Amino acid sequence: xxxxxxxxxxxxxxxxxxxxxxxxxxxxxxxxxxxxxxxxxxxxxxxxxxxxxxxxxxxxxxxxxxxxxxxxxxxxxxxxxxxxxxxxxxxxxxxxxxxxxxxxxxxxxxxxxxxxxxxxxxxxxxxxxxxxxxxxxxxxxxxxxxxxxxxxxxxxxxxxxxxxxxxxxxxxxxxxxxxxxxxxxxxxxxxxxxxxxxxxxxxxxxxxxxxxxxxxxxxxxxxxxxxxxxxxxxxxxxxxxxxxxxxxxxxxxxxxxxxxxxxxxxxxxxxxxxxxxxxxxxxxxxxxxxxxxxxxxxxxxxxxxxxxxxxxxxxxxxxxxxxxxxxxxxxxxxxxxxxxxxxxxxxxxxxxxxxxxxxxxxxxxxxxxxxxxxxxxxxxxxxx
Ligand code: PLP
Numbered sequence: 332x333x334x335x336x337x338x339x340x341x342x343x344x345x346x347x348x349x350x351x352x353x354x355x356x357x358x359x360x361x362x363x364x365x366x367x368x369x370x371x372x373x374x375x376x377x378x379x380x381x382x383x384x385x386x387x388x389x390x391x392x393x394x395x396x397x398x399x400x401x402x403x404x405x406x407x408x409x410x411x412x413x414x415x416x417x418x419x420x421x422x423x424x425x426x427x428x429x430x431x432x433x434x435x436x437x438x439x440x441x442x443x444x445x446x447x448x449x450x451x452x453x454x455x456x457x458x459x460x461x462x463x464x465x466x467x468x469x470x471x472x473x474x475x476x477x478x479x480x481x482x483x484x485x486x487x488x489x490x491x492x493x494x495x496x497x498x499x500x501x502x503x504x505x506x507x508x509x510x511x512x513x514x515x516x517x518x519x520x521x522x523x524x525x526x527x528x529x530x531x532x533x534x535x536x537x538x539x540x541x542x543x544x545x546x547x548x549x550x551x552x553x554x555x556x557x558x559x560x561x562x563x564x565x566x567x568x569x570x571x572x573x574x575x576x577x578x579x580x581x582x583x584x585x586x587x588x589x590x591x592x593x594x595x596x597x598x599x600x601x602x603x604x605x606x607x608x609x610x611x612x613x614x615x616x617x618x619x620x621x622x623x624x625x626x627x628x629x630x631x632x633x634x635x636x637x638x639x640x641x642x643x644x645x646x647x648x649x650x651x652x653x654x655x656x657x658x659x660x661x662x663x664x665x666x667x668x669x670x671x672x673x674x675x676x677x678x679x680x681x682x683x684x685x686x687x688x689x690x691x692x693x694x695x696x697x698x699x700x701x702x703x704x705x706x707x708x709x710x711x712x713x714x715x
Contacts, residue, residue, distance in 0.1 A: 333694045336649045337531075337687035338480050338508060338626050343574070344533040344688075350577035351535060354570035362567045363558060372569045379576040383540050386579050387525065388516035395541045395562045396572055400507040401431040403526035403541035404474075406552035406563075407503040408435040411472055411524070412444055414549035418499055419469030420444045425457050425486070426669035427479055432505055433665075436474070445469075451669050454617040455484030462491060470500040478509035481653055481666040481683055482616035483626030485509065492521035501547065507531055507539075508623055512591050514584045517542055529571070533688065534578030538571035594624035594686045597695050601627065601684070604699030610706055615667060615681055627684045628667075630677040631702070634709045639682055642705040648698055651683040 334342070343351075354375065360368030362376045380391035397403045412422060424436060426448045436446045447465040449457040457475070466473075473495060478485045488504055495502050503524035506515075511532035517525055524547070528539035543562070555564030582590075598618055605612050615628040631639060636652040643650055653664040663678045671677050684698070 332647045332649060333697065334649045335684045335686065335690065335694065335698065336651045337690070338683065338685035339651055340530045340536065341533045341687050342689070343535060344578060344581055346581065347534055347574040347577045351570045351574040354573045358569065362569060363556065375569050375573050376567055379572045382576040382579050387542060388518055389542050390545060392560065393542055393545055395543060395559045396567060397539050397541050397563060398537050399530070399539040400505065400526045400528035402552065403539050404429070404431040404505055405435050406541055407524040407526060408432065408472065408474055409439065410549045410552050411501055411503070411547070412439050415471040419471045421447070421467060421469040421471065423447045423449065423462065423465050423470055423473045425449045425451060425475055427451055427455060427481070427666040428474070428476055429480060429505060429507070432474055432476070451484070453670055455479050455482040455666065455670050457486060459487060459490055463494065466494065466498065466500070470498070472503060473500050474503040474505070476505040477513065478623040479666060480508045480626065481664060482628045482670070483623035484616055485622055488522070489520055496521055508626070511582055512587050512623055512625065514587055517544070523547060529575040529578055532578050532582055535571045535574040538568055538575045590688060591620070591624050595620055597686050597690060597692065598624060598627050600692060601695050601699055604696050605702060608699055608703035610699070610703050615670065615677060625686045627686070628681055629684070630681045631706055632676065632680060633713055634680055634706050636679055636681055638709055639702070639705060642709075643701060646701045646705070648701055651685070652681070653683060
């Protein structure tokens, strides 16, 4: 089986498993305990705070470990909206955010907040003119993803942050897909809140962090003990945190650039292989070096997503029809809908292929051959 669904999740790297195993087998202490065992665990926690902070040029005290990006997004949105409601009740986001952003926003709308969903173009990118038109003196929060999980588009975060420099609105960025591939500096950019998840970068599942700029004041989402400097209650998951830190140490700035270049090359190769095999396809979104190159979304006219994905699965290829979160629900992709309109045939006939650090050129040529075979079969069935 060949795994090409790395935007859904990634396999854990060996140093990650080693770090976690050590923590599970030996250093089992509670990081809040003051005895030797607790202090051992606390050292791991402190080191991990530093590793996360370094990776985005923040301070260790600005990092709060969470159970993943879902919790980080829920916290950044719900808690700040409630804390700042007296300043205004308007929030700006995009139409193509992850459900862990859209659902908390929908709940806030029920409570009387107003949310502007910025549209995207056929490349999956918002326009700054739309953003400028939406921003007003009631806006308290702007929540925009750095890069999209279905099509890999990258949003103009720097330009948005610049526009918010003298504005009361806080800027939250869901960097779940982008963090493993793009190098950025949250302070230099002017980002107030940022969400990350470990399992997208060969770390463990169920762990992530919320960066919250020093000075932002809002209550914790999970209430209870005083862990994480009173900002997230619950005994810290030290094995997962140690694994997360090991994963982050692997993605040096050079490694991120290398992966971006490698994935861009794989994308070019796949387009070429498909074309040579005579496959009729169109790319959903843009093929550009500065996109998130691990995600590749294509339209295969006449081949239903479901048929193509299940046939590829039988042939030994794991790809996705869209995001993993909506795959089970047969809901049409809200991302492709926002890009092409709800009548577009692309919505039911597209495939997301996402590369990982271990993906090879051979995997890609095998995949192209399989897609060619299956599409010929599916199209013949239609014709007949
Ligand atoms: N945001 C984006 C853009 C994602 O791709 C994901 C991944 O599923 C999430 C948030 C949620 O991450 P997690 O499942 O780790 O909570």
